[in-house]
């Protein structure tokens with residue numbers, strides 16, 4: 001299959017490289033000359049384990065190319081995937097579809113008859129109709145299909161998720177699109193990843209409903225964690241106790257500082273907009289969004305409380321800044337609200353993150369960025385684990401003691417056992433325990 005991938009962001013680049021790895025001929029198109037130059041030079045603009053090797057291997061095999069010029073690749077393509085960004089529109093939280101619409105407009109006159117245009121970006125219900133309308137307007141006589149194929153990969157585990165998905169969802173309006181997409185995904189279907197074929201609108205909604213449900217699980221367990229603290233229960237016991245019920249499932253029940261990242265915050269808001277537009281209230285999702293927003297700042301206050309309620313003249317050492325481990329992504333990271341709350345309370349903030357400090361420096365003022373975890377704890381009145389990086393799972397407590405002004409560990413990811421930490425003479429504050 002000849003595939004064009006428009007957009008070399010997270011989803012576009014990973015999907016493009018994986019499709020090439022399946023043996024398809026893939027051209028990735030991006031408007032950002034800097035990005036394309038970097039990719040042509042073998043530099044990957046995002047941090048994702050394994051991606052650099054995967055790209056290099058497929059470029060070397062001539063199955064994967066990068067270009068600025070959509071017009072050279074689209075005329076030969078059997079399938080053109082749209083994987084451009086759909087950020088939250090400033091002001092109203094609607095998904096901003098201008099990049100999606102622009103891509104449809106630009107590709108329209110270059111599509112060959114029979115081409116299948118596939119939205120892979122997370123797009124609100126009805127976007128497929130709009131893409132079809134835009135292309136139809138430019139090419140009234142062209143035979144083409146528009147399909148939806150939402151992507152469920154997670155940052156940090158993107159390649160594994162793409163190659164071994166729980167399911168592949170495609171939304172189509174005709175058999176031709178179905179056949180082409182089945183061919184595109186044949187290597188995975190052979191590996192027994194189920195392929196669900198449904199109507200285009202259902203596929204579009206599936207992605208949002210999935211993310212909103214996962215966000216709900218997280219906000220739910222986070223509120224249960226707060227209750228656990230009050231009643232003297234351990235949220236990890238409760239999570240295990242409910243998670244072993246097949247109907248609930250054990251995943252996404254880790255209490256923490258709240259969800260962040262490029263998807264959950266943006267997609268839950270966009271889903272709420274859709275629900276308002278169609279006058280079908282999603283009260284549960286509304287509550288989830290509210291609970292998560294409150295939680296992020298509450299975690300900052302939790303730290304302030306742990307250091308005695310007055311943070312003036314105190315220093316806090318943050319371990320981790322990204323919204324989760326194995327990414328350099330700072331978008332909507334709880335760390336942003338935590339740092340803000342700490343600084344508002346008068347604290348000085350030092351921080352270390354293995355990958356996220358460059359991005360963090362663009363978003364956070366007055367933070368001292370350090371070369372490693374121990375440097376971040378120098379003179380601090382608390383060590384605070386914000387992100388569950390592996391490197392924070394085996395901290396040297398004796399060394400920390402020598403550096404910290406107070407032996408206090410606030411573990412917002414529940415990485416440690418209370419007994420273990422207290423045995424080293426530390427005070428331990430965790431989440432929901």
Ligand code: UDX
Nearest residue numbers: 151152153154155252253254256259260261263323324
């Ligand atoms: C998510 C979805 O998982 C993925 O299917 C979709 O395609 C994109 O959005 P991602 O944003 O990469 O992926 O991260 P994910 O691993 O899902 O974590 C999201 C947030 O939830 C993180 O901030 C994480 O720390 C938090 N989380 C996750 C919890 O707080 N507790 C959990 O149990 C799980």
